[in-house]
Structure formats: structure tokens, C-alpha cells
Amino acid sequence: MRKSQYKKLSPIFIERWSPRAFSSKPVPEEDLMTCFEAARWAPSCYNEQPYIFVYAKEDKALKEFQSILVEGNRVWAEKAPVLVVVFAKKSFEKNPKPNRWAQFDSGSAFMSFVLQAHMLGLACHGMGGFDPEKAYAVCKVDPQKYTALCVFAMGYQGDKLELPLQYQEKEEPNDRKELAKIVFAEKVGLI
Numbered sequence: 001m002r003k004s005q006y007k008k009l010s011p012i013f014i015e016r017w018s019p020r021a022f023s024s025k026p027v028p029e030e031d032l033m034t035c036f037e038a039a040r041w042a043p044s045c046y047n048e049q050p051y052i053f054v055y056a057k058e059d060k061a062l063k064e065f066q067s068i069l070v071e072g073n074r075v076w077a078e079k080a081p082v083l084v085v086v087f088a089k090k091s092f093e094k095n096p097k098p099n100r101w102a103q104f105d106s107g108s109a110f111m112s113f114v115l116q117a118h119m120l121g122l123a124c125h126g127m128g129g130f131d132p133e134k135a136y137a138v139c140k141v142d143p144q145k146y147t148a149l150c151v152f153a154m155g156y157q158g159d160k161l162e163l164p165l166q167y168q169e170k171e172e173p174n175d176r177k178e179l180a181k182i183v184f185a186e187k188v189g190l191i
Contacts, residue, residue, distance in 0.1 A: 022081070
């Protein structure tokens, strides 16, 4: 059972998880755009908002986006009604300097999207298992200017019994490390 000792923690952080079982039920356009709007309001260095989200929700486009995924992810993500690729802009808009915070900022935007989706009764599952070169080609994004970060599936949670057997046993919310393993006062002591 996932729980926290901190009573003031919003349940959204504990209840949200990344299922692999998705229903093919379409996501309403209003809900999808509401999630992108949540992502738009995420904090970013110099308010650059260095992320772009490229999505597919129509059959032909979904097939193209599925081809970006490694086989292990394609097996379960094929039922998801929405696939999104997240890219981070490599340099600042205001000057040609590299934006070393772009990926951090893009992660914040992704989390804002995911939490909003959860509030709407939707689920998301981020994937690192994809072919970046295919992502650039399918999405028509310049790899010189952007870094392909992840692909994520979005939709309504489905029945885990419809997943291949090797994924059914993984279809449970998992726990997290203890705070003492990730939070340190003043010094870590790992060197």
C-alpha cells in the first residue's frame, strides 16, 4: 500500500502511477488540451518554456508514433489512444548559449501534464524506450535544435488482464525510496 507519513501531502502524488494497461476509449480534445495547458504553466529557466510536445491520436498517426517505440513498449502502448513525444530545445531563444536547464524544465512540464491528466481521471506512462532518430523523422523536429527526451502514452486505464502475461504482474503501483535515501541536510557524504 502506497502511503506517506506526512498528513499534509496531497493524495494526488501517492495515487498517481504509470499503468501499462490502457483502454482504447478516446480522450476528449478538451481534456487533452487542458493537460497541455497545465504543462505550459510549468516553471522554466528565464521562462523559456524550452519544451515542445508532439502528439498523435488519429489511427494513421498513432501507427507512425508506435513505430518510434522499442518492441517491449509497443506491445502494451498500442492500445493507448494518445502518444506524445517530448522534445527540449538545446539553446536559449534570447541568445545562442546552450540551455543546460532545458531537460529539467521539460520534466517539470511533463509532470504538470501528468498530474492534470490524473485529476481528469486519465493516466500517463512515460517511456525512455524509443528510437530518437525515428522520433525526429516522424515528428519533423530538427535534431540539431532539439533533444528527444521521451514518449508517453495517455488515456483511460484499461484492464490489466488484456496485457501480455509478462506485463500483468508489473501492473501495480510501486512504492518509492525512503526520504533518507534521497534527501540530505547540507552534505551528502557520497564522495
